[in-house]
Amino acid sequence: MNICVCIKQVPDTNEIKIDPVTHNLVRAGVPSIVNPFDTYALEVGVRLVEKVGGKVIVLSMGPKQAEEAIMTCLSVGADEGYLISGKSFGGSDTLATGYIISEAIKLVEERENLKFDLILCGKQAIDGDTSQVGPQVAECLDIPQVTYALDVLEENGEIHVKREGENGYDVIGVNLPALVTVVRLPYEPRYPTLKSKLAAKKKEIKVLSEEDLSMLDYSKCGIKGSPTKVKKTYTPVNTKDGVILKGLAADESAVKLADIMHEAKLV
Amino acid sequence: MYNELNQEIVDKIKKVCAKVYTGDDINPDYAKDEMPIYGTRMPGLAAVPTSTEEVAAIVKICYENNIPVTPRGAGTGLVGGAVPLYGGVLIDLTKMNKIKSYDLENFVVEIEAGVLLNDLAEDCLTKGMLFPPDPGEKFACVGGNVATNAGGMRAVKYGTTRDYVRAMTVVLPTGEITKFGATVSKTSSGYSLLNLMIGSEGTLGIITELTMKIIPKPKNVVSLIVPFENLRTALTTVPKFKLSHMNPQAIEFMEREIVLSSERYVGKEVFPKSLNGQDIGAYLLLTFDANTPEELDAMIEQAGELVLEAGAMDVLVADTPAKLKDAWAARSSFLEAIMEETKLLDECDVVLPVNKIADYLEFVNKTGEECGLVIKSFGHAGDGNLHIYQCSNDLAEDEFKKRVDTFFEKIYKEAINCGGLVSGEHGIGSGKIKYLAESIGEVNMNLMEGIKKVFDPKMILNPGKVCHRL
DSSP, X not given: OEEEEEEOEEESOSSOOBOTTTOOBOOTTSOEEEOHHHHHHHHHHHHHHHHHOOEEEEEEESOGGGHHHHHHHHTTTOSEEEEEOOGGGTTXXXXXXXXXXXXXXXXXXXXXXXXXXXXXXXSOOTTTOOOOHHHHHHHHHTOOEEEEEEEEEEETTEEEEEEEETTEEEEEEXXXXXXXXXXXXXXXXXXXXXXXXXHHHHSXXXXXXXXXXXXXXXXXXXXXXXXXXXOOOOOOOOOOOXXXXXXXXXXXXXXXXXXXXXXXXXX | OOOOXXXXXXXXXXXXXXXXXXGGGSOGGGGOOSOGGGOOOOXXXXXXXSSHHHHHHHHHHHHHHTXXXXXXXXXXXXXXXXXXXXXXXXXXXXXXXXXXXXXXXXXXXXXXXXXXXXXXXXHXXXXXXXXXXXXXXXXXXXXXXXXXXXXXXXXXXXXXXGGGEEEEEEEOTTSOEEEEEOSOSOOOSSSOHHHHHTTOTTSSOEEEEEEEEOEEOOSEEEEEEEEESSHHHHHHHTHHHHHTTOOOSEXXXXXXXXXXXXXXXXXXXXXXXXXXXXXXXXXXXXXXXXXXXXXXXXXXXXXXXXXXXXXXXXXXXXXXXXXXXXXXXXXXXXHHHHHHHOSEEEEEOOBOOGGGHHHHHXXXXXXXXXHTOEEEEEEEGGGTEEEEXXXXXXXXXXXXXXXXXXXXXHHHHHHHHTTOBSOSXXXXXXXXXXXXXXXXXXXXXXXXXXXHHHHXXXXXXXXXSTTOOO
């Protein structure tokens, strides 16, 4: 089974800095990590391949420094790493990103001489929080998708996805190739071993440039190709002026709470 | 021998301190620390001062009226040190919690004694500085850390709290205010009263303000989780790091059982339990720091080679903030995890020469079995400081205490035979006086008592602790 895991390098901070003019993320000076949900997607992929054989290939789009994130993935089970990097890709919104990644996936298949059975993504990136790129890649590739996976299990060549629901999970069988987005798993991603870390350092990270991706329609890439226009961004203010109901019985509190919410036009 | 509090004294104290509680208004937590097995007692009055002057005024009234006074920080001690064994007045210092100022040219921070370790550590990081002492309990007061000379994880490289105290303001048992130490790097200026105060557990004076040394924060930090088949192999590896010119911040050891408990408590599986079909019996958790990533990489490669040669099953690298946090969260939750799963609990924190801990722990486990006690151990392997917990969920309290007594007699004796001491960092409090006396002998106990009398002629300050036997 060949698996492509899409990952994103994100700033490791709760207070994300945003350029007030371009409304894009300011990356300089902020420590970067692999998007935590993507680390779960990678762990799922590595476990599947450990069980049934095949390859895990990590694909990311971002500036040169995202190579660091790919190297981290190579140290915890990924076999190869590709980085889509070039000026034309900067500022892409989710639609443009989905399009670029889907075309890059086809190119990687060609270069590696294989077909991906499964594309895995984290359910969302912690900086953008849109949850859109995974599903858009599936749309562009015209393959089935299952979102919010708690786990992906293989049985006799079939893939069963445990999809998180409000009251438990559904088990969904899916035809391959498919794309699955992964939430936080019941288990933690593995630690790299010293050996795997050293081996990862020696691996080449293959960069896909604008030239490599010449099949792309560049009017659909980057800031120009992105229909999303960010008008304003701001950090939400933490308000502490909550109401605490004290000294009332449970039923009285409930009535009072309903009244307050009604007054505030929340219900 | 002490006077009882009366309304007149209470009124006097109320005049000098704004927050005073009596009777049912006293927080019941003031009767105990985290090891209630050493006895509990409510104070007659609890005062929550906000300045050194207020503390001094309260103590002066107590001195004049012969009322016992017990200082208290966050109450996270493990030997009954903050328990007002003779009632009287309890002084809660947790509202003296201001970080006052930094002097970054002299690498010091001035704080009030009730600042929480966690708050100081985080505040220092925002200044690009590190407060190196790193005891497991992050929500203890720094004043309490100084009073017990707390050690913690990073002591292997950076030493204990003692090494980071430059100066302090102290209220003596007479109510006088004095200062010990200065913002200097060396001193040969008479007896070090500063060092006498450190580790005196609130028996010689009440520390109200501190000037603490800080260092520039190391730029790169990595932890290694090193699994071993058994504890002996893990522990015999420990002395080899320094012999190979390596200087880790921390070298912790942990047995499989305690890791399982802790992960149940934290609700997250972090450490591997088996490798290639082989069960893991014990782990070392190491931290290295360096100023460049290259330096750090070289360090962990060297450490990796060393442990693999010494019989480690593998070397896992915690090199991202999340992985570092997870690895150390599991380690920091050991005590809470044990408490969660245990009805009756006692502990000791002996410290031994580093090369003796493997044999000693085998002795401890055998003795625990003989005494019919469940033993859980972990600790700072790098400085020979062991935390050994006796646990029971089915024994009656009397029977448990009897068995623990027998157990302690044997293991403290063996610790002394191995060249160790009673406590590495938790202190003596009221719980370990007997074992301290046995280990250091009458001559040294008399010296300690003599010092206590010079500071506290009426023996009113934190009575019944460290060397004060009644």
